[in-house]
Amino acid sequence: MPARRPGNIGTSSRTEFPDLLGDLVRRGQLSYTRTSFAEGSTVYRGQHPDESIYLVLTGRVKTIVHSRSGKMCLLRIYGAGEVVGELALLDGARTETAVAMDPVDMLRFSAEALFRALDGRVLHRHLIQHLAGRLAEQQTSISHLVTDDSEHRLGVTLLDLAHRLGRAGPTGVTIHDRITQEELAHIVGTTRSRVGYFLRRFEEAGAVEFRTGRVLRVRPAALRFYLDARADAG
Secondary structure (H helix, E strand, C coil): CCCCCCCCCCCCCCCCHHHHHHHHHHCCCCCCEEEEECCCCEEECCCCCCCEEEEEEECCEEEEEECCCCCEEEEEEECCCCEECCCHHHHCCCCCEEEECCCEEEEEEEHHHHHHHCCCHHHHHHHHHHHHHHHHHHHHHHHHHHHCCHHHHHHHHHHHHHHHHCEEECCEEECCCCCEHHHHHHHHCCCHHHHHHHHHHHHHCCCEEEECCEEEEECHHHHHHHHHHHHHHC
């Protein structure tokens, strides 16, 4: 399957909604429950009603779904300052399960408390923008899954993780969090061995550095150039 030109990839929508939630909490205008989860524990389960959203303070959370055959798909990894579970506000249903990847501290906001705060037009507008951005991300993910090969999807995934979770430096964007090749395989929808093969190709192109099964550094410009070149060749 020919790779598609990446365009503006690796730039997941960042809205002001999480920051606005934090400001409302500090001003005492939004009630919340502070909660902690041990590594590997479930934050919420798919198919269970839960009209709440969560703001990650520390640690990482992943959202996953399972096929009928039991195969796991890793949808997204969330870090500190990101909101988890907000799409349930649309109809109260969960389609995914959220699991703590590390010891996690979070703020939980009930839908009732959030909608009370939505009397303010500013919060209402930011929530709509945030939900629209998340839905657009899902549409983009579906598009990549249908039209792109595994190598391209891995490149897009690394650009997204570097953008959201990485720290820019003189030699590239460093991802301090441990994200394994197996986890990348679950996101991309391929095998761990294929992920390792593609990472070696990226490294030969000067686009990534990886050691001991994890990605250490991404060079976004070099990775985009590599993906563009493959798309042109395809």
